[in-house]
Amino acid sequence: MTKEVVRCNICENETRNHIDILNGCICEKCEQNIVDLSYDDKKYEGYNILLKDLWKNFLISYEEGH
Numbered sequence: 001m002t003k004e005v006v007r008c009n010i011c012e013n014e015t016r017n018h019i020d021i022l023n024g025c026i027c028e029k030c031e032q033n034i035v036d037l038s039y040d041d042k043k044y045e046g047y048n049i050l051l052k053d054l055w056k057n058f059l060i061s062y063e064e065g066h
Ligand SMILES: [Zn+2]
Pocket: 008, 009, 010, 011, 012, 013, 026, 027, 028, 029, 030, 031
């Protein structure tokens, strides 16, 4: 199975090693960053916003499909 190259929704780098999350995907590196983040980390807020966008898009497409 060939992995397709996708664009990470967070850092926008192209990657083959990604995880699918909702309707988007994030690269391994960003996934690791999120896992390593603590709640008081300023970066955490930024990731939160990005993930919220993904979540919103997911809900919109979910509603459109029903
Ligand atoms: Zn990334």
